[in-house]
Amino acid sequence: MPAVETFALEKTYRVGFWRSSPKVALKSLTMSVEAGEIFGYLGPNGAGKTTTIRLLMGLVNPTGGSVKILGGSIDDPAIRAQIGFLPEQPYFYDHLTAKELLNYYAALSSVPAKERSRRIDATLTRVGLAQDAWNTQLRKFSKGMLQRVGLAQAVLHEPKLVVLDEPMSGLDPTGRREVRDLIEELNHEGKTVLFSTHILSDAEALCDRVAVIGKGELRGIGVVADLTASVKGNVEIMWQGASAVPAISSMGLHPHAVGDTVRVVVAEAKVDAVIDALRRSNAKLVAVTPVRTTLEDYFLAQLAKPTAEVSR
């Protein structure tokens, strides 16, 4: 049973003073997140990531389609008991301390009273919040500290599914490292993790599968390796002999010369033409190497495509 399933999920907002002009935030999204995987939901800012997550969490009602969470409905409290959620830029009650806040949430998630204190301490340690901040009111917290408290409340009650909206934002490099580790740990414990991000390196390092979304539309979904392989990559060509430079430049390419060695990166399709040109100029071919495609290349390639020819 998938942890998250959506069927033709749609959200259209009405904007303007009279709410007359429709604005599509999410267009017919059908996808699933398998139990036990780390799933990355990628897209540039404003692509509809947060809207999707709010729809999944039942905070916003869809204008079309439906969502299944852990095989049930998010409106069912029994299902909600099994999920943990970190919103984007979380904000909590100013006047509570970190421990009070977690105690409150633990009570709402029906964590037995006896276990609460132990579990709160363990969770706060786990998310790396310094112990001297545990009894400080949240209004004195920095953005990074709030982010950690947010993570703590999301995993406190040992949910089966953890949904994190931009979990790395507001954190310094060490913090990001720690969150990556936390996500992997959760995954090892058998939890499903769904997180959104616009930072691709995080996704590439962590995710079993990713979905790419742009302008409210799904642009691609799959295993990271498969996705990057699907992109027609570039090839780096190096040769010796600066005399060939004008001929290559005339093909609309931008060769770089370092002493007598010249280097150019071209699309796969153009490799033959370039090599022919080099031969004609009597340049000495040194190396022809495919450039490794990253998720970023895939990402940019998908977003650059006109919406009609999106790969599914």
Next chain:
Amino acid sequence: MKHSSTNHASLVLAVLACFLFAGATAAHYKVEGIRAQTRPEEILYIPSGKTLKRMSLGYTGLLADIYWTRAVQYFGWKHKQRSVDYHLLYPLLDITTQLDPHLIVAYQFGTTFLAQAPPNGAGEPDKAAALIERGIQNNPDNWRLYYDLGFLNAMERHDYVAAAQAFARGSQVPGAHPFLKVIAAAMAQHGGDVETARLMWQTTLETTEDAMIRQNAQKHLQALASDDAVLKLEELVRQVKERTGVQPRSFIDMVSAGYLRRIPTDPLGRPYKLRPDGRVEVQDPDSLPFISQGLPPGYQPTRPIVPGLAK
């Protein structure tokens, strides 16, 4: 698509809301019933018009209107309650007119209802005079106020000289009702007679804009007409007895004997009663609150009414 439990909860909430609101409405109705029986003595939070004027932050017009409404409602309520105690009427009117010195209707209302004897008024003609004098000071160009002062002096204080003076002063004001001169003259000659009273009530009736004052004037005119009719009927009965030696037993007898064309009725259309001793009585003295003739022996007003206030 919403989960069915959400829809279910919405339905339950909607039904519950309806039930609770029905309960609230019933309780509200009941509360107003209790309050109508036991409405506590009203008091003024701030008894000084000057203080209020300062506290009103300049919104004196609105505040005056609120106090004016309170004054009218206070009087109306007390009157409905058959109260003889109207001690707040003067302060309310005083504050109202301090907040808005040009609220003519408040002076007029005050003159009428402060002066009349309880239960038809507060029975404070001197305070009424003070109020109207202040009204004249603040609005020297309004002839109606002079008229009201004269009226008050004549009808309630029986000071016909002062009344004539007031009417004369009023007649000098540009645009004054021409009647003022007539009344001033009548006042000087026949101070307390019924015809003058009738003339004055008639003028009030024709010139006032306030419904309560108009209806009050109407009641007075009806009372004057009724008193007149009762005296005439009693005189007729006496004459019949003199002529025939027999005391007529009823108006029906007198009609069949040809002394009357039909059964006489009071201004409200109710037949008069003829008592065995020859006295004429009105059927419902409560509906003619200002009559002095035709009252049943030992009559006490039980249900004084100012039309328009009583529901």
Next chain:
Amino acid sequence: MNSRIGVIAFNTFREAVRDRVLYNLIVFALIMIGASLLLGQITIGVERQLLINLGLTSISIFGVLIAIFIGIGLVSKEIDKRTLYTMLTRPVRRWEFILGKFFGLVITLAVNAGFMTLGFFIALLYLMHGFQRSDLSILVAIYFILLQFMIVTAIALVFSSFSTPIESAVLTFAFFVVGSFSEDLRGFAEVAKGTSHYFAVGMSYIIPNFSALNVIASVAHGNPVSHQLILMNTLYAFTYAGTAVCLASLIFQNRNMK
């Protein structure tokens, strides 16, 4: 009361009592009570009456301000600041959230009113050097003020379940003002004719009847409050507030969090 409602109510209370706005308003109310003692010295014969009038009016008005200031934060501020997200994704039903918030604020207001009442009775003791039997009806007046707070809170909940914090504050305050003039509206209904009569009668039942809950003036004169009125006002306040809470839950049940 199920445990989640209790937990939310307690948290609302705790959050409220840690807000400085609250203390400012309470202190101000106590200053007003103190000032009425001073004012009493320059009037003759009505010191007690003045203290009761001004004191209880202060408790009422400042309590209502607190109810509005904190009450609007109940839902609309939580939506605005998105504190709700981490709550509504827990096994909490939305109506439980509304009910918890409502109880939390009512408790907060009751505690505040308790403090202000204490201040008031100290002032009364200072003035009269003792208590008398008719002081009991002052407690009834304060009880009615509490009922009034309950209604204001419930109304604040309704408005804040669908509008922004500032809009809900303005709307709730407007309701409070109109409700305080409900007497005059009823007076208008009595004299009005035709459509405006029915409109006024209808409105007088929709807006809260704060006139009936205000017995300050009568109590200041030492008049007792009838048991029947206490009973019926209680019934009224509970059913009216209940209606509003149901309405707030109903609106909230189906609303989108932005």
